[in-house]
Amino acid sequence: xxxxxxxxxxxxxxxxxxGFLAEKFPVTRLRPGSDGExxxxxxxxxxxxxxxxSLGWFGLGIPEEQGGxxxxxxxxxxxxxxxGRCAVSPSIAATIAAGHLAALAGSELLAGxxxxxxxxxxxxxxxxxxxxxxxxxxRGADYILVVDGMQARLYDAAAFADVRRVISLDDAxxxxxxxxxxxxxxxxxxxGSNIGRRVSLYNSAQLLGVAEAALKLAVEYAxxxxxxxxxxxxxxxIKHRCADMAVAAEAAFAQVxxxxxxxxxxxxxxxxxxxxxxxxxxxxxxxxARSGIQIHGGTGFTAECDAHVFxxxxxxxxxxxxxxxxxxxxxxxxxxxxxxxxx
Amino acid sequence: xxxxxxxxxxxxRAEVRAWLRANVPRGKRPRTGLALREYDLEWQRRQYEGxxxxxxxxxxxxxxxxxxxxxxxxYEECAAAHAPVGGSTFVALSHAGPTLIVCxxxxxxxxxxxxxxxxxxxxxxxxxxxxxxxxxxxxKTRAHxxxxxxxxxxxxxxxxxxxxxxxxxxxxxxxxGAQRHKGxxxxxxxxxxxxxxxxxxxxxxGTGNLCQVFYDDVRLPLANVVGEVNGGWDVSxxxxxxxxxTAFIAHQIHLASTLEKLHVMARDLRGPDGRRPAIEDGAVxxxxxxxxxEVAALRAMTxxxxxxxxxxxxxxxxxxxxxxxxxxxxxxIYAFAVELLGNExxxxxxENPDWLTDYLDAFKNTIAGGTSEIRRNVxxxxxxxxxxxxx
Numbered sequence: 001x002x003x004x005x006x007x008x009x010x011x012x013x014x015x016x017x018x019g020f021l022a023e024k025f026p027v028t029r030l031r032p033g034s035d036g037e038x039x040x041x042x043x044x045x046x047x048x049x050x051x052x053x054s055l056g057w058f059g060l061g062i063p064e065e066q067g068g069x070x071x072x073x074x075x076x077x078x079x080x081x082x083x084g085r086c087a088v089s090p091s092i093a094a095t096i097a098a099g100h101l102a103a104l105a106g107s108e109l110l111a112g113x114x115x116x117x118x119x120x121x122x123x124x125x126x127x128x129x130x131x132x133x134x135x136x137x138x139r140g141a142d143y144i145l146v147v148d149g150m151q152a153r154l155y156d157a158a159a160f161a162d163v164r165r166v167i168s169l170d171d172a173x174x175x176x177x178x179x180x181x182x183x184x185x186x187x188x189x190x191x192g193s194n195i196g197r198r199v200s201l202y203n204s205a206q207l208l209g210v211a212e213a214a215l216k217l218a219v220e221y222a223x224x225x226x227x228x229x230x231x232x233x234x235x236x237x238i239k240h241r242c243a244d245m246a247v248a249a250e251a252a253f254a255q256v257x258x259x260x261x262x263x264x265x266x267x268x269x270x271x272x273x274x275x276x277x278x279x280x281x282x283x284x285x286x287x288x289a290r291s292g293i294q295i296h297g298g299t300g301f302t303a304e305c306d307a308h309v310f311x312x313x314x315x316x317x318x319x320x321x322x323x324x325x326x327x328x329x330x331x332x333x334x335x336x337x338x339x340x341x342x343x
Numbered sequence: 344x345x346x347x348x349x350x351x352x353x354x355x356r357a358e359v360r361a362w363l364r365a366n367v368p369r370g371k372r373p374r375t376g377l378a379l380r381e382y383d384l385e386w387q388r389r390q391y392e393g394x395x396x397x398x399x400x401x402x403x404x405x406x407x408x409x410x411x412x413x414x415x416x417x418y419e420e421c422a423a424a425h426a427p428v429g430g431s432t433f434v435a436l437s438h439a440g441p442t443l444i445v446c447x448x449x450x451x452x453x454x455x456x457x458x459x460x461x462x463x464x465x466x467x468x469x470x471x472x473x474x475x476x477x478x479x480x481x482x483k484t485r486a487h488x489x490x491x492x493x494x495x496x497x498x499x500x501x502x503x504x505x506x507x508x509x510x511x512x513x514x515x516x517x518x519x520g521a522q523r524h525k526g527x528x529x530x531x532x533x534x535x536x537x538x539x540x541x542x543x544x545x546x547x548x549g550t551g552n553l554c555q556v557f558y559d560d561v562r563l564p565l566a567n568v569v570g571e572v573n574g575g576w577d578v579s580x581x582x583x584x585x586x587x588x589t590a591f592i593a594h595q596i597h598l599a600s601t602l603e604k605l606h607v608m609a610r611d612l613r614g615p616d617g618r619r620p621a622i623e624d625g626a627v628x629x630x631x632x633x634x635x636x637e638v639a640a641l642r643a644m645t646x647x648x649x650x651x652x653x654x655x656x657x658x659x660x661x662x663x664x665x666x667x668x669x670x671x672x673x674x675x676i677y678a679f680a681v682e683l684l685g686n687e688x689x690x691x692x693x694e695n696p697d698w699l700t701d702y703l704d705a706f707k708n709t710i711a712g713g714t715s716e717i718r719r720n721v722x723x724x725x726x727x728x729x730x731x732x733x734x
Binding site for chain 1: 346
């Protein structure tokens with residue numbers, strides 16, 4: 001039995017998350033005003049963080065006996081996808097993952113994470129042998145989540161030294177550089193790959209959201225923008241580009257959620273599917289973002305159009321949730337038999 | 344959303360696997376001619392006798408009435424067992440049959456469906472014409488009603504297996520005065536009827552199953568009309584829905600096993616530096632990695648089709664997405680095989696003729712059954728809602 005379409009309950013989650021984000025975090029918030037300043041600062045304010053915590057996202061997938069809502073990883077991925085569409089902070093997904101890490105380790109941090117009292121930010125190691133990291137939206141974060149390969153570790157934010165803000169390509173987030181102190185011990189860590197896989201799934205779901213949002217924006221524009229006396233979407237050069245974007249988005253949707261149900265049902269090839277989901281969704285997000293800019297023409301080059309937001313977010317998320325090395329290892333070494341048949 | 348293996352599915356898979364192990368034909372499949380027809384029909388007969396024909400077809404017409412998921416399991420196991428895929432029975436099983444189940448009369452279903460399942464009939468398609476390819480609704484092959492018959496004159500082209508076929512799904516113009524889409528009729532054509540001439544068309548891959556068919560006062564009983572006279576466009580859209588939707592399951596799975604062969608080849612063959620295995624070359628590894636991810640996504644899209652199939656009886660235009668993906672990905676995979684072969688690809692010798700023939704043959708994938716360009720139009724207009732425009 002396989003079903004990759006949203007159930008009624010899942011559709012309710014999508015609708016409520018989408019409704020909240022459209023009101024509080026529309027992508028248009030990132031447009032410059034007439035004075036060149038944006039309506040909303042980069043990152044997430046403490047007030048926003050409280051708002052989000054009150055929606056229960058941080059406990060959505062935590063088992064009921066540990067105080068969560070007991071929902072599936074799919075439900076969390078549906079939240080992440082909407083976050084991706086609106087280019088909201090990746091620290092939400094990092095905090096959701098940290099909750100699972102705490103739950104797995106039986107850590108007392110769990111209650112505070114679910115309540116939104118502890119805030120977590122993601123970090124990207126500059127390269128495999130480096131002790132230097134990029135921190136994403138770590139201002140106000142209490143903990144930093146680091147994933148090497150599929151190994152997840154949660155460090156106290158104080159373990160990072162020499163923190164300095166750098167100019168972020170994706171200026172919807174605050175990007176910083178920092179060194180992990182020598183000998184720093186993680187507060188909590190996962191001996192297995194469970195949390196690393198979740199981080200990757202949430203990240204791929206956000207990339208999917210980016211790919212879908214870029215598609216939607218481009219199709220809307222192609223339907224209304226007129227040249228030569230007709231909507232540009234009636235020209236094959238534009239229409240076919242939109243069709244390719246739709247194909248990329250559908251492939252990413254199918255693979256991302258197939259990876260999700262594979263992980264949720266404990267399939268032996270779940271890691272393989274998760275790696276493929278990262279490749280597919282990252283590819284779709286980048287390609288769709290680029291096409292979206294081109295379809296908007298001159299407007300697409302301006303910051304008054306939202307198309308560039310998706311490009312920059314695609315680059316940011318592309319560096320998260322599964323490094324190239326792990327992906328190569330996973331996608332190239334797995335044997336055939338694990339995958340051709342379901343059992 | 345969910346993925347689970349019900350005990351019924353597990354048991355079904357085990358039964359399929361055991362049966363296939365004992366019954367899959369071992370000999371190499373002929374590429375052309377009557378030998379190909381016999382090979383394909385014999386394999387279909389064996390499946391029927393084993394109780395495996397028409398897994399998701401209704402029971403009343405000889406099918407098993409099982410789920411689309413079980414159909415997928417069947418195809419997956421067929422690929423793992425290296426069973427033949429597609430070929431001259433493809434049109435009958437993957438679109439004529441399903442179209443008759445949805446649109447045919449009781450009499451048509453009772454007559455044709457068992458023959459298809461039992462491996463007693465080969466079907467071919469008769470849609471495209473020399474001057475109506477992508478512009479299908481511009482077709483000109485005429486048929487007029489004479490008493491209880493339709494009398495057909497004209498020509499169809501790009502018809503695979505016409506020379507081997509017993510029946511054809513034939514789309515003809517019955518009302519030349521009507522608007523383009525409205526004057527068409529979908530009729531079952533007896534390929535042995537007087538007045539039919541078949542010309543074989545040589546192809547770039549050397550596989551010789553492509554034909555042009557000429558109709559000279561061919562008389563077909565009106566009882567062979569599927570749907571209404573002048574209602575053929577809707578019937579043909581049903582047919583194409585099947586062709587672009589569920590019919591791709593077998594192809595997708597076959598492509599997945601093709602890539603696995605290529606993976607093995609990349610380990611066995613020497614790479615560009617002449618020393619290490621090809622797979623240790625960074626560029627080769629990256630290409631393989633991306634192709635594996637794309638094949639994984641194609642499989643997931645198949646499951647998405649199955650999920651949709653559980654909620655709708657006739658596949659919608661979404662099937663164009665997976666058809667387009669499959670067509671372009673298959674070409675990339677065979678092109679990669681040729682690249683891996685290097686100099687070897689210049690010789691059609693015994694070890695590699697399949698890779699080369701398959702590479703050349705895959706050029707048809709973005710043309711047959713709707714070009715990639717037409718599929719992009721359909722995706723743009725029917726799925727994304729973009730306005731129609733000049734072609």
